[in-house]
Amino acid sequence: xxxxxxxxxxxxxxxxxxxxxxxxxxxxHDEQIALFxxxxxxxxxxxxxMCPHRMQMALSRGMIGAQNNxxxxxxxxxxxxxxxxxxxxxxxxxxxxxxxYPVKVENDLVYIGIEE
Amino acid sequence: xxxxxxxxxxxxxxxxxxxxxxAQSGQFExxxxxxxxxxxxxxxxxxxxxxxxxxxDLTMAGLDWYADRNIKLYLxxxxxxxxxxxxxxxxxxxxxxxYDYLVLATGSAAFVPPIPGVEKEGxxxxxxxxxxxxxxxxxxxxxxxAVIGGGLxxxxxxxxxxxxxxxxxxxxxxxxxxxxxxxxxAGSNILKAKLEAxxxxxxxxxxxxxxxxxxxxxxxxxSDDTRLDxxxxxxxxxxxxxxxxxxxxxxxxxxxxxxxxxxxxxxxxPFIFAIGECALHGGMIYGLVAPGYEMAEVVAANLMGGDKxxxxxxxxxxxxxxxxxxxxxxxxxxxxxxxxxxxLEDSMKGVYKRINISTDGKYLLGGVLVGDADAYNMLLQTTxxxxxxxxxxxxxxxxxxxGSGSEGGAGITSLPDDALICSCESVSKGDICKAVCDGNxxxxxxxxxxxxxxxxxxxxxxxxxxxxxxxKSQGKYVRNVICEHFNYSRQxxxxxxxxHKLMTFDEVLNKLGTGDGCxxxxxxxxxxxxxLWNEMILAKGNDTAQDSNDRFLANIQKGGTYSVVPRIxxxxxxxxKLIVIGEVAKKYNLYTKITGGQRIDLFGAHVSDLPAIWxxxxxxxxxxxxxxxxxxxxxxxxxxxxxCRFGLHDSVSFAIQIEExxxxxxxxxxxxxxxxxxxxxxxxxxxxxxxxxATEKGWNLYVCGNGGSKPQHALLLATDLDSETCxxxxxxxxxxxxxxxDPLTRTATWLNKMEGGIDYLRNVVVNDSLGIAEQLEAEMQxxxxxxxxxxKEAVENPEIxxxxxxxxxxxxxxxxxxxxxxxxxxxxxKEWK
Ligand SMILES: Cc1cc2nc3c(=O)[nH]c(=O)nc-3n(C[C@H](O)[C@H](O)[C@H](O)COP(=O)(O)OP(=O)(O)OC[C@H]3O[C@@H](n4cnc5c(N)ncnc54)[C@H](O)[C@@H]3O)c2cc1C
Ligand code: SF4
Ligand code: SF4
Ligand code: FES
Numbered sequence: 046x047x048x049x050x051x052x053x054x055x056x057x058x059x060x061x062x063x064x065x066x067x068x069x070x071x072x073x074h075d076e077q078i079a080l081f082x083x084x085x086x087x088x089x090x091x092x093x094x095m096c097p098h099r100m101q102m103a104l105s106r107g108m109i110g111a112q113n114n115x116x117x118x119x120x121x122x123x124x125x126x127x128x129x130x131x132x133x134x135x136x137x138x139x140x141x142x143x144x145x146y147p148v149k150v151e152n153d154l155v156y157i158g159i160e161e
Numbered sequence: 162x163x164x165x166x167x168x169x170x171x172x173x174x175x176x177x178x179x180x181x182x183x184a185q186s187g188q189f190e191x192x193x194x195x196x197x198x199x200x201x202x203x204x205x206x207x208x209x210x211x212x213x214x215x216x217x218d219l220t221m222a223g224l225d226w227y228a229d230r231n232i233k234l235y236l237x238x239x240x241x242x243x244x245x246x247x248x249x250x251x252x253x254x255x256x257x258x259x260y261d262y263l264v265l266a267t268g269s270a271a272f273v274p275p276i277p278g279v280e281k282e283g284x285x286x287x288x289x290x291x292x293x294x295x296x297x298x299x300x301x302x303x304x305x306x307a308v309i310g311g312g313l314x315x316x317x318x319x320x321x322x323x324x325x326x327x328x329x330x331x332x333x334x335x336x337x338x339x340x341x342x343x344x345x346x347a348g349s350n351i352l353k354a355k356l357e358a359x360x361x362x363x364x365x366x367x368x369x370x371x372x373x374x375x376x377x378x379x380x381x382x383x384s385d386d387t388r389l390d391x392x393x394x395x396x397x398x399x400x401x402x403x404x405x406x407x408x409x410x411x412x413x414x415x416x417x418x419x420x421x422x423x424x425x426x427x428x429x430x431p432f433i434f435a436i437g438e439c440a441l442h443g444g445m446i447y448g449l450v451a452p453g454y455e456m457a458e459v460v461a462a463n464l465m466g467g468d469k470x471x472x473x474x475x476x477x478x479x480x481x482x483x484x485x486x487x488x489x490x491x492x493x494x495x496x497x498x499x500x501x502x503x504x505l506e507d508s509m510k511g512v513y514k515r516i517n518i519s520t521d522g523k524y525l526l527g528g529v530l531v532g533d534a535d536a537y538n539m540l541l542q543t544t545x546x547x548x549x550x551x552x553x554x555x556x557x558x559x560x561x562x563x564g565s566g567s568e569g570g571a572g573i574t575s576l577p578d579d580a581l582i583c584s585c586e587s588v589s590k591g592d593i594c595k596a597v598c599d600g601n602x603x604x605x606x607x608x609x610x611x612x613x614x615x616x617x618x619x620x621x622x623x624x625x626x627x628x629x630x631x632x633k634s635q636g637k638y639v640r641n642v643i644c645e646h647f648n649y650s651r652q653x654x655x656x657x658x659x660x661h662k663l664m665t666f667d668e669v670l671n672k673l674g675t676g677d678g679c680x681x682x683x684x685x686x687x688x689x690x691x692x693l694w695n696e697m698i699l700a701k702g703n704d705t706a707q708d709s710n711d712r713f714l715a716n717i718q719k720g721g722t723y724s725v726v727p728r729i730x731x732x733x734x735x736x737x738k739l740i741v742i743g744e745v746a747k748k749y750n751l752y753t754k755i756t757g758g759q760r761i762d763l764f765g766a767h768v769s770d771l772p773a774i775w776x777x778x779x780x781x782x783x784x785x786x787x788x789x790x791x792x793x794x795x796x797x798x799x800x801x802x803x804x805c806r807f808g809l810h811d812s813v814s815f816a817i818q819i820e821e822x823x824x825x826x827x828x829x830x831x832x833x834x835x836x837x838x839x840x841x842x843x844x845x846x847x848x849x850x851x852x853x854x855a856t857e858k859g860w861n862l863y864v865c866g867n868g869g870s871k872p873q874h875a876l877l878l879a880t881d882l883d884s885e886t887c888x889x890x891x892x893x894x895x896x897x898x899x900x901x902x903d904p905l906t907r908t909a910t911w912l913n914k915m916e917g918g919i920d921y922l923r924n925v926v927v928n929d930s931l932g933i934a935e936q937l938e939a940e941m942q943x944x945x946x947x948x949x950x951x952x953k954e955a956v957e958n959p960e961i962x963x964x965x966x967x968x969x970x971x972x973x974x975x976x977x978x979x980x981x982x983x984x985x986x987x988x989x990x991k992e993w994k
Contacts (some may be wrong), residue, residue, distance in 0.1 A: 058969045065713075066678075067705030067967035070976075077978070080969070084251030085667065086676050095978075102721050102978045106709050110679030119680035121717050122524070126680065 052147065057091075059061070061091060063155070069074060069120070070105035071157060072092050078146060079105035079127040083116055088131040089148040091157050097134070097141030098121040162189055164464070165250055165260040167240045167406065168197030171204055172437030172453035173266035174221045179461035181230045184399035189464075190238055191232045192258050197237035197289060199848060200224060205450050205616075210293050211324040214820065219290070262432050263459060265420060267403035269448070270440040271653040272398050274309075278372030283393045287318040291658055294396070300325035304394035307331040307381060309369055311339040313480060318395045319361050331362045331389060331691040335398075338365055343478060343489040343570070343749065344447045348529045351513040355485045355532060362662065381662070384678070400448055402439045424470040426460050434460045447474055450616065451584040458587065475584070477541050479534055484918050486534035491527025492517060502525050503555050507532075507632040517539070518554050525557070526552060538582075538623040539573070540596075546580045573626055575791035582623055585616020593624060597631040604628065643904065644681035650828065652901050653691050666706035684708045685904035691827035691945070692899045698827075698951060699789075704964075710789035714951055715771055718988035720766060720979055723771060725751065725763040726788035727778050728824060731798040731816035731836075732759030734965045741781040749774055752987045758833065760786060765988060767975045769935075769966045775952040784950040787825055791905075793832045796820035801838030809855040815884060816844075822888065825948050827911035829911075832895070833868075847875045847876065848906040850893055856880065860887045864894055864922070867909035876912075876919045879927050889938060893926045896937035 054156035057071045063082035071078045086087045090139040093103050099122060109129070125136045132143035147158035164180070166173050172608035173193065180189060183969045195201070202219040208221065227234045235252060241680050242251040249259045273279055283303070285296050292739075306327040308319045311334030322330045332339075338349035339356075353363050370851060372394065373380035380390045401669035402419040412428045413421040417910035419441025426442070436456035438448060447453065452474035459469045495517035505514040512532035517992075518525055525544045530537055540557065542548070550557065556968065578591035588611045589854045601610050604625055608614050649657065654673065654731070663669045669686050670678055683706040691698050698707055710716050715723035727742070742761055746753045749770050751763040766774055775785075796819050797803065801812030816836040826832070835844040836853045846852025852863040858881040866875025880892055902911040915921060924930040954960045981988040 062969050064705050064964065070967055072968040072971045072974065074399075077968075077976075083677070085670075101718070101719075101977055106713065106717070108680040108683055108709065109707070110646075110681075110683065111677035112679060114676065116677070117679070124680060 050161050052158040053161050054149065056156050057155045057157045060150060060153045060155055063081065068107065068109065070102070070106040073157070073159065077102055077105075079107075079118070080148065080155065080157065081109055081118065084108055085113075086159070088116065089150060089155065090116065091146035091148045092118070092127070092129065092132055092143040096122065096125065097143065098123060098125045123128075142143060162261045162464075164191050164262050165857060166191065166193045166264045166266060167235065167250065168266035168268055168403075168437070168439070169201045169236065170198070170266060170437065171201060171265070171450055172268070172457050173455050176199035176229075176264060176266060176436060176457035177191075177230070177232055178222075180464065180492070181232070182808055183461060183465050184944045186231075190886060191230075191469040192260075193227070193232055193234045194238060194240050194252055195234070195236045197291075198237040199290065200227070200234065200236065202290065204288075207287075207290070207293065207319050208324075208673065208977070210290065211297075211321050217291050217443040217617075218512070220703055240406060244405060245410055245433070247426065248432065254871070260432070262464065265435040265439055266437045266457075267404045267439045269400040270457055271396060271447070272399040272401040274370055274398050276372055278378070279396070281372055281374050281378045281671075282376055283374070283378035284372060285395045287314060287395050287397055289828050290938040293453055296321075296393075297325060298326050299393055303327050305329045305331075305391045306393045306395070307333055307389065309333050310399070311336070311363070311365065312342065312397065312399070312512065312615075313478060315339070315358070315395075315397035315819065316480065317398050319356075320359070321813050322395065327580055328360060328618065329362075330360070331364060331391070332622065333367050333369060333383075333973055334355070334363070335363045335368055337367065339363065339482075340487070341490075342621045342725060343493060344487065344529045344531065345494060345515060347504070347559045348487075348513045348531045350516065351506070351531045352485065352487055353507065354508070355511050359485065388797075395980065400438065400446070402441065402446055402732070404439055407435065407439075415444070419446050420759075424472060425463060426456050426471055436460055442471060443473060445469075445473070445967070447476070449474075449476065449478065452476075454585055455587065474543075475545060477622050479537050479543075486530065486532055486535040486537075488530045489528070490537065491525065491542040492527045492548065493525050493527050502613060505555070508563065516554065516557065518550060522554060523549055525554070525619075528756050535622075538620060541962050542573075542576050542580050542582070542623075548577075572624065574881055578607070582627065583611075583613035583616065583620045585620075588613035588627050590627065593627050594631045597628050602628065643685060644679055646670065646676045647686075648671065651685055651689070651904050654686070655693070655900055658686075660695055664690065666690070684711075684791075685829070686825050687711070688829065688904070694947075696947070702786060708791075713768060713771065713773060714785065714789055714955060715766070716789045716950065720764045720981075721976060722956060722979060723765050724788065725771070725774055725778070726756075726760060726786040727783035728820070729760040729795075730785040730820040730824075731796055731813050733798075733813055733817060735776055738781060738783065741783075745774055748777075750988070752989065756795075757958045759797050762788070765981060765990070767967070767979065769972070769975060771965050772956045772962050775954045779950070779953050779956065785825070785952040789952075791828055791830050793820070793823040793826045793828070795833060796823075797833075797835035797849075799837050799843035801836075806976055807837055807841055809857060810838060810860070812838035812844065813834040813858070814852075814856060815853065819891070822945055823891075824898075825951070826895065826944060827893070828899050829909045830905050832908070848872065851875070851894060853887060859883050862887055864892055865908040865912040865919075867907055869907070871909075873913075878923055879917070890926055892941040893934050894922075896941050897922075897925060897933075 055111050063069050064094050065084040068079050068081040071080050079094040081090045095107050101122055103121055104118055104130050109118045117126045117135055119126045127134055127143050132145045134140055143151055149156050183457050201221045238251045238252045238254045242255050249257050251257045273286050308321045311332050314975035317329050319332050338346055339352055343954040368384040369381055370384045371382040374379055378394055382388045404414045404418055404420045408414050420435040420439055421546045422435050422440045422442050422500055426436055430433055437453035456471055459471045462469045480487040499516050500511055500519050503516050514530050516528035524547050553735055576590050580590045592611050596611050600606050614624050631980050666686050687706040746763050751767050796811045798818045799817030802808030802810055802910045832850045834851050835846040836848045837846045838846040838855050846854050846912050847863050848866045852875050854861045860882045861880050862878045864878045867873045898908055967976045968974055980991045982991055
């Protein structure tokens with residue numbers, strides 16, 4: 046039998062708390078999670094807030110966009126870009142990948158899923 | 162087959178590169194011994210060490226490069242003995258390696274003439290990174306310096322001394338003129354004048370007889386009974402090939418040095434080759450890198466079973482001195498019997514050009530360029546490829562007077578396909594054009610696939626011309642489109658946004674673009690919207706299209722905190738306001754520093770403190786300084802006629818007026834300005850995007866200067882203007898720049914790329930040649946009237962204010978990962994990894 050990972054959903058914020066096509070940082074115990082409201086695509090994403098390039102807590106303040114239709118975020122420090130779906134670094138150098146989290150929206154409330 | 166290479170300099174490295182690129186793996190076992198402790202580095206660009214390059218930047222390839230190719234590399238361990246009978250070498254540390262073939266690439270050392278006193282401290286040579294490190298340390302306490310030798314290297318060393326802060330530097334040349342081997346007398350005179358303008362003192366026909374001082378040098382004595390007080394000296398009197406090892410092994414050497422080789426670069430021993438600066442071929446030592454690379458190619462190819470020969474090499478050179486163009490190519494000194502000479506001399510502008518043509522006027526034989534060497538590549542290729550000259554040969558130097566690459570573009574068509582464009586890597590015109598056709602359409606792509614332009618870099622402008630030319634001939638329109646989402650250049654986008662009256666990023670994207678946008682198109686579109694409508698940049702819909710710095714109205718700093726920079730127009734500030742800055746800094750624990758733009762930066766602010774900090778500053782009468790935006794930064798001023806005894810007009814008042822007029826103006830890049838009260842130029846207006854200097858009759862307006870990594874002097878646009886006209890011209894100039902420049906292009910680069918250059922710009926701004934002056938002024942006035950302080954709006958708007966917190970679900974908490982380290986009674990950001 047396949048062991049299914051249990052996902053715990055925690056309430057992050059209201060949808061209106063996140064700027065359209067932008068991000069915010071969410072605190073979950075000692076973890077910092079970057080939450081993005083890609084309103085142009087009607088999609089939500091969450092990744093770790095720390096940019097692996099120089100270990101800066103900055104991705105929630107990064108600019109989001111797309112590259113060949115792949116949604117991505119650019120770190121404000123040195124513009125390294127990362128896929129929002131897979132977390133892979135898209136800048137062609139191996140500065141490391143991001144951890145991603147599932148997101149769901151119910152009744153204008155945003156929940157982030159944590160694998161226990 | 163086992164190959165041992167002695168010397169890991171530029172040529173020794175290139176040999177390894179050529180051999181391993183061609184060989185199958187395992188075909189050769191390669192062992193390299195280097196005397197220096199570093200792997201081979203780019204000696205040609207050694208002087209860039211003073212311009213901020215590090216030893217790593219200069220490295221040709223890191224240690225893993227050698228490891229990946231199974232090359233055994235011993236560094237810091239010179240070979241001291243060659244046993245030709247046993248075919249082995251022994252190193253200083255006692256390592257013995259056998260060889261099938263031995264390659265000597267030991268280069269050369271600086272030649273130090275036997276002048277009494279050369280051993281004193283403070284006397285240097287200029288050859289290795291170690292030499293530079295020693296010089297740098299010593300220069301800290303030196304004020305006056307000298308260089309013996311007025312050749313290519315000596316002049317470079319002299320410039321380096323100035324860069325090290327030894328502002329009073331002398332060049333001592335034994336011959337009656339500078340660069341005696343490369344350029345003629347008239348050219349030398351112009352060069353001398355140019356170098357003197359850079360601050361060097363030039364002494365020719367001077368013979369140093371003694372170096373004075375006890376332990377440390379303190380002066381130089383010359384044979385004409387004069388003397389000069391100096392604190393340090395660099396000797397650059399020529400090179401001496403490193404042939405000592407070869408001599409010891411009984412190989413033939415020239416009586417003035419150099420290991421004698423034949424056309425295959427073999428020494429008297431068929432198993433031993435010599436390449437690079439240590440090799441004496443046909444009675445010549447080639448003191449340049451390109452011939453050395455060609456020698457490496459010949460030996461590598463022959464070891465692979467090829468049959469190549471080295472038959473001499475062109476000694477054309479271009480001096481890399483910053484601020485002075487000097488080049489010589491082909492035969493610079495042709496005598497009357499061999500050909501005719503055409504000279505163009507303009508001592509006012511400091512330009513000297515000489516070309517030597519064959520008696521029948523058909524071919525270019527060589528020449529000298531001083532003051533303007535833009536045509537160097539073209540002329541060199543014309544000479545090398547025996548391209549038939551136009552009926553009026555003087556056109557080749559007159560025609561290039563305009564300077565920019567446009568004439569070069571027409572010239573390259575006449576070159577044959579086998580014309581060598583990059584001589585360092587021997588890449589021909591045909592190779593480059595083919596690579597472009599195969600889809601390598603940028604300089605970077607060409608560098609990667611052909612290696613052209615990766616050596617001395619001198620051919621880069623020509624390669625760029627070739628790329629553009631080839632693309633054009635394929636019918637491709639060469640255009641700078643912004644990114645995959647917009648098939649327009651910034652200028653086209655600006656016009657379209659205006660025509661369609663688009664107000665938000667999404668509107669622009671829906672109407673003119675495709676997809677979802679990205680970090681490449683959002684900031685320029687946001688900047689265009691701000692330049693066109695000057696609305697609050699954080700208005701809904703555009704906030705997240707702003708660069709992060711614009712989005713938080715502050716510059717993000719190491720560690721994730723922000724800086725706060727209030728505007729201090731013209732650099733004038735009252736004691737009361739100074740106290741407020743001090744108190745705010747104390748209260749929020751900020752690091753304070755005076756900036757180069759005459760204002761005060763406050764660093765280390767938490768994002769959640771920004772609104773409170775700004776509320777306090779605004780209450781005290783400050784407003785945003787826009788240090789975070791691609792916008793007007795500061796207008797520096799000198800104290801001018803109000804206090805200075807030289808001042809002609811009130812430069813401070815005018816600077817304040819200008820700064821207040823253009824504050825908040827969004828542009829393709831940041832804008833800086835300054836106003837000086839007289840020609841002494843204490844405000845450094847000529848290094849600004851637009852600068853103003855007082856004259857007896859009014860103001861002189863300079864434009865398109867730049868500090869930064871590529872400094873460029875501003876050019877004079879108009880003279881003796883009254884204040885009103887001066888502002889009118891600035892309005893037109895700035896608006897024209899905002900409308901037509903590519904994203905992230907400073908005014909200097911914008912002008913460099915403009916066809917027709919400053920003359921064209923002057924026509925548009927001063928003579929209104931396009932008939933748009935009135936429109937430009939009106940557009941600027943609209944922006945000026947619409948100005949509002951962004952920070953004032955931000956702190957007054959609760960919706961915007963809410964965005965300034967680190968955690969959306971814990972707004973009162975600060976980012977716990979931010980840490981500071983103490984430093985000199987203040988704090989600094991923690992070093993990142
Ligand atoms: C400041 C400066 C500016 C220059 N500018 C230009 C320019 O603009 N254009 C241009 O074409 N050229 C220029 N040159 C010249 C160019 O750098 C040389 O032509 C080139 O470096 C020669 O390469 P090489 O490998 O023959 O010698 P090198 O680069 O000198 O390398 C030889 C190496 O062998 C080592 N060695 C010597 N003996 C032994 C031994 N017994 N065992 C082990 N190792 C040994 C040396 O320590 C050295 O590291 C410049 C040189 C200098 C110093
Ligand atoms: S530029 Fe002229 S007026 Fe201004 S401070 Fe210097 S000397 Fe005085
Ligand atoms: S302030 Fe400017 S020059 Fe100094 S480190 Fe930063 S970017 Fe470089
Ligand atoms: S810290 Fe994110 S790109 Fe450098």
